Amino acid sequence: MASISVRRLSKELTEIKSEGCPVGITLVKADDFSTWWFTIEVMGESLYQGEKYTLQFRFDSSYPISSPAVQFVVTDGHTSPIHPHVYSNGHICASILGNEWSPVLSVVAVCVTLQSMLASCKKKERPADNDRYVRSAPENPKKTRFHYDGKALSPIPHQYWI
């Protein structure tokens, strides 16, 4: 049902264009209903003061029932923030992108949540299993089974015994 996602996304886009985004969040590009880019910046005093990061949202035809695929852009000179829940390939381990996603959330709500995730960070460090994860990570972060204590587990290949 492509119409539900189109209908909902056009509503969100209209709202962003008319009412603007919260402070620190800017819409970069939303030319279609499949991929949107935003920049986020953490305002005020924080470890990430003055830093700007680019977020990519990818929607499928059952948005908002299904969650969007969200990650930081790491190509073309962009970098991902150093944070215990952000992998160096841009994948994010956040519960609202996984089992706590709800259709009442929106793209802007996700941006705000990620903004506050950065703002509340106490120490700039990569996740403990960063190297192992990025070596074998899937392209789409939704395919990863994250545990929400901040560690990522790669999907278990089917030939292993469960």
Add this chain to the structure above:
Amino acid sequence: MSSREPLWFCHECHAEMRPIMVPDPVCASCRGSFVEKMEDPADDPREFAHPGHGDLDAEGMPPGMDTFLLSLQTLVDRGIAEGRRQSPRAGSDIGTPGNRVTFQIRTGSSQRPNAGVRPGSGGAEQPLTMDEFLRRESDHAGSGGSTNTRPSMAQGVRSGSGGAEQPLTMDEFLRREPQHTGGGTTFTGPFMAQYLMALLGQRDPLNDFFGRGMGDPAMEGRMGDYVFNQEALDQIITQLMDNSNAYRPVPATEEIISNLPREVLEHDSPMLEKDCAVCKDQFKLETDDPDEQVVVTLPCKHAFHEPCILPWLKSSDTLLYHNQSTTLQQIRVLIPAHIVIVHQAHPLEVEISPHAEMTAKVTLASYNLSLEGSSAVDELTRRRHHHDTPVRTQIRLRNRRTEETDIFPVAGVKISIDIYGPSEH
């Protein structure tokens, strides 16, 4: 051997033996109590092969025992070579160089003839017990005292009092290990255990034994159902957690979906001022999609367009505005017509109308939580005779671990209320 007295079969170690009566029959080989008398040739317990334990030979040894012995032999030879430099134990003529170390296998009462014999002891041939063997190994590695040139690999033999030998349980064997690590070529407990598991799993034991160390943690799970280190245990638990419903959305059943209250929008409907949070549109009387005239209300009192909320419920039986943990499926009721469930965000009340049969069973799927003292069940059944008033009771929980009481049903708790009735009479 005459067949007057039937042999017994031990289902735990697969040995055929005559049991020890203590006074109940117990396996002579492993002291297990799961023994069976083999009296009916038509019903032979030996036929009852477990997968993976296929071809045990006549004495019930797992396949590959020969290679096992060979590798042990190699190890011990190396140990002996060092040991030769030590002075022999006083009072015995054991330590002659050039002694070939051989093995003798014992399974309970049966003995494999001549797999190895203790040379040079000039008298009765008795195999070294495992205990002595391991002790000597550590002795020689540590203080350089005695040697052992005649170890014999008993199949887990414990030196009991007065020389009676009883088989070691795996647990004791592994536990014993730490006292005996003396370096050298001591056969470590976990190592041995891993080797045995490989044998039982019918993999190439030598490859496992020498080919990999403690193994790739992801592979540990393949070795039967056992783990021997913390890492492997963590891995298994992680895999189980991954597959548990705690992290996965569960779809709502047809029954639940069809039981949700629905309202068709009318001119005076109070809904008209509100929004459907899924499509972010207001509830309107004029819509392209006629199904959007129907508004469904979830137990949390939030309302949505029917076509907006149904796909969500089909994929994940949860409430939208609340932390994903409150599931509609918490309440599985058999006789909806007789029950009214009042469900706010937390307290769970059950109301049963009069004339319903009160056989209620409330079950909880939770480790730490239990139903409070006078639980819903007791309340309901106690009022069984007052048929003219509806019965209402709150379900309260108690945390067994922290001893906190009067808790409302919370995150992740699945409560099933099965209420039966009415009865025929």
